[in-house]
Amino acid sequence: MNTDDDGTLETRLVRVHGRVQGIGYREACVRRARALGVTGWVRNRMDGSVEAILQGSPERLxxxxxxxxxxxxxxxxxxxxVTEMQPPRARFxxxxxxxxx
Structure with a gap:
Protein backbone atom coordinates (compact mmCIF):
# COMPACT_ATOMS: atom_id res chain seq x y z
CA MET A 1 0.00 0.00 0.00
CA ASN A 2 1.41 3.40 -0.91
CA THR A 3 -0.47 5.57 1.58
CA ASP A 4 0.39 6.54 5.11
CA ASP A 5 -1.76 5.71 8.15
CA ASP A 6 -4.48 8.27 7.38
CA GLY A 7 -5.18 6.64 3.98
CA THR A 8 -4.97 9.89 2.01
CA LEU A 9 -3.96 9.31 -1.61
CA GLU A 10 -3.10 12.32 -3.78
CA THR A 11 -2.02 12.61 -7.40
CA ARG A 12 0.27 15.34 -8.75
CA LEU A 13 1.48 16.25 -12.22
CA VAL A 14 5.05 17.55 -12.05
CA ARG A 15 7.11 19.25 -14.79
CA VAL A 16 10.82 19.67 -14.14
CA HIS A 17 12.65 22.29 -16.23
CA GLY A 18 16.42 22.66 -16.50
CA ARG A 19 19.25 20.25 -17.27
CA VAL A 20 17.40 17.04 -16.51
CA GLN A 21 17.76 14.95 -19.67
CA GLY A 22 20.69 12.79 -20.71
CA ILE A 23 22.06 12.46 -17.15
CA GLY A 24 20.11 9.51 -15.74
CA TYR A 25 17.52 11.71 -14.06
CA ARG A 26 14.54 9.52 -14.97
CA GLU A 27 16.19 6.32 -13.75
CA ALA A 28 17.18 8.02 -10.50
CA CYS A 29 13.60 9.29 -10.22
CA VAL A 30 12.23 5.76 -10.61
CA ARG A 31 14.58 4.43 -7.90
CA ARG A 32 13.72 7.26 -5.49
CA ALA A 33 9.96 6.98 -6.05
CA ARG A 34 10.01 3.24 -5.48
CA ALA A 35 12.09 3.68 -2.31
CA LEU A 36 9.53 6.20 -1.00
CA GLY A 37 6.50 4.11 -1.97
CA VAL A 38 5.35 6.68 -4.54
CA THR A 39 3.64 5.29 -7.65
CA GLY A 40 3.09 6.74 -11.14
CA TRP A 41 5.43 7.35 -14.05
CA VAL A 42 8.14 9.65 -15.45
CA ARG A 43 9.10 10.58 -19.02
CA ASN A 44 11.17 13.03 -21.03
CA ARG A 45 9.37 15.67 -23.07
CA MET A 46 10.51 16.98 -26.42
CA ASP A 47 11.02 20.49 -24.97
CA GLY A 48 13.84 19.19 -22.72
CA SER A 49 11.76 18.98 -19.55
CA VAL A 50 10.84 15.88 -17.56
CA GLU A 51 7.21 15.14 -16.70
CA ALA A 52 5.96 12.86 -13.93
CA ILE A 53 2.69 11.73 -12.45
CA LEU A 54 3.16 11.04 -8.74
CA GLN A 55 0.68 9.28 -6.50
CA GLY A 56 0.93 8.73 -2.76
CA SER A 57 0.35 10.33 0.62
CA PRO A 58 0.85 14.10 0.91
CA GLU A 59 3.99 13.53 3.01
CA ARG A 60 5.56 11.14 0.51
CA LEU A 61 4.71 13.44 -2.41
CA VAL A 82 3.49 20.97 -9.45
CA THR A 83 -0.22 20.62 -10.19
CA GLU A 84 -2.52 18.71 -7.88
CA MET A 85 -4.84 16.50 -9.90
CA GLN A 86 -8.36 16.08 -8.62
CA PRO A 87 -9.98 12.63 -8.26
CA PRO A 88 -11.08 10.46 -9.84
CA ARG A 89 -7.74 9.27 -11.16
CA ALA A 90 -6.51 5.77 -11.82
CA ARG A 91 -4.59 4.19 -8.98
CA PHE A 92 -1.06 3.26 -10.03
Whole structure:
Protein backbone atom coordinates (compact mmCIF):
# COMPACT_ATOMS: atom_id res chain seq x y z
CA MET A 1 0.00 0.00 0.00
CA ASN A 2 1.41 3.40 -0.91
CA THR A 3 -0.47 5.57 1.58
CA ASP A 4 0.39 6.54 5.11
CA ASP A 5 -1.76 5.71 8.15
CA ASP A 6 -4.48 8.27 7.38
CA GLY A 7 -5.18 6.64 3.98
CA THR A 8 -4.97 9.89 2.01
CA LEU A 9 -3.96 9.31 -1.61
CA GLU A 10 -3.10 12.32 -3.78
CA THR A 11 -2.02 12.61 -7.40
CA ARG A 12 0.27 15.34 -8.75
CA LEU A 13 1.48 16.25 -12.22
CA VAL A 14 5.05 17.55 -12.05
CA ARG A 15 7.11 19.25 -14.79
CA VAL A 16 10.82 19.67 -14.14
CA HIS A 17 12.65 22.29 -16.23
CA GLY A 18 16.42 22.66 -16.50
CA ARG A 19 19.25 20.25 -17.27
CA VAL A 20 17.40 17.04 -16.51
CA GLN A 21 17.76 14.95 -19.67
CA GLY A 22 20.69 12.79 -20.71
CA ILE A 23 22.06 12.46 -17.15
CA GLY A 24 20.11 9.51 -15.74
CA TYR A 25 17.52 11.71 -14.06
CA ARG A 26 14.54 9.52 -14.97
CA GLU A 27 16.19 6.32 -13.75
CA ALA A 28 17.18 8.02 -10.50
CA CYS A 29 13.60 9.29 -10.22
CA VAL A 30 12.23 5.76 -10.61
CA ARG A 31 14.58 4.43 -7.90
CA ARG A 32 13.72 7.26 -5.49
CA ALA A 33 9.96 6.98 -6.05
CA ARG A 34 10.01 3.24 -5.48
CA ALA A 35 12.09 3.68 -2.31
CA LEU A 36 9.53 6.20 -1.00
CA GLY A 37 6.50 4.11 -1.97
CA VAL A 38 5.35 6.68 -4.54
CA THR A 39 3.64 5.29 -7.65
CA GLY A 40 3.09 6.74 -11.14
CA TRP A 41 5.43 7.35 -14.05
CA VAL A 42 8.14 9.65 -15.45
CA ARG A 43 9.10 10.58 -19.02
CA ASN A 44 11.17 13.03 -21.03
CA ARG A 45 9.37 15.67 -23.07
CA MET A 46 10.51 16.98 -26.42
CA ASP A 47 11.02 20.49 -24.97
CA GLY A 48 13.84 19.19 -22.72
CA SER A 49 11.76 18.98 -19.55
CA VAL A 50 10.84 15.88 -17.56
CA GLU A 51 7.21 15.14 -16.70
CA ALA A 52 5.96 12.86 -13.93
CA ILE A 53 2.69 11.73 -12.45
CA LEU A 54 3.16 11.04 -8.74
CA GLN A 55 0.68 9.28 -6.50
CA GLY A 56 0.93 8.73 -2.76
CA SER A 57 0.35 10.33 0.62
CA PRO A 58 0.85 14.10 0.91
CA GLU A 59 3.99 13.53 3.01
CA ARG A 60 5.56 11.14 0.51
CA LEU A 61 4.71 13.44 -2.41
CA UNK A 62 6.30 16.40 -0.61
CA UNK A 63 9.46 14.35 -0.06
CA UNK A 64 9.49 13.24 -3.71
CA UNK A 65 8.98 16.79 -4.99
CA UNK A 66 11.84 18.00 -2.80
CA UNK A 67 14.03 15.29 -4.31
CA UNK A 68 12.94 16.21 -7.85
CA UNK A 69 13.96 19.79 -7.16
CA UNK A 70 17.40 19.15 -5.70
CA UNK A 71 18.03 15.45 -5.07
CA UNK A 72 20.27 14.60 -8.00
CA UNK A 73 23.57 16.46 -7.84
CA UNK A 74 24.27 16.51 -11.61
CA UNK A 75 20.83 17.92 -12.44
CA UNK A 76 20.32 21.67 -12.68
CA UNK A 77 16.65 22.26 -11.96
CA UNK A 78 15.49 25.74 -12.98
CA UNK A 79 11.79 25.29 -12.21
CA UNK A 80 9.47 22.70 -10.72
CA UNK A 81 5.79 22.99 -11.70
CA VAL A 82 3.49 20.97 -9.45
CA THR A 83 -0.22 20.62 -10.19
CA GLU A 84 -2.52 18.71 -7.88
CA MET A 85 -4.84 16.50 -9.90
CA GLN A 86 -8.36 16.08 -8.62
CA PRO A 87 -9.98 12.63 -8.26
CA PRO A 88 -11.08 10.46 -9.84
CA ARG A 89 -7.74 9.27 -11.16
CA ALA A 90 -6.51 5.77 -11.82
CA ARG A 91 -4.59 4.19 -8.98
CA PHE A 92 -1.06 3.26 -10.03
CA UNK A 93 0.49 0.01 -8.81
CA UNK A 94 4.15 0.97 -9.35
CA UNK A 95 6.47 3.66 -10.70
CA UNK A 96 7.88 3.35 -14.20
CA UNK A 97 9.72 5.20 -16.92
CA UNK A 98 7.72 5.95 -20.09
CA UNK A 99 8.99 6.80 -23.57
CA UNK A 100 9.64 10.43 -24.50
CA UNK A 101 6.56 12.46 -25.42
Missing amino acids: ATMCAWLSEGMSVALVDELE DNFERLPTL
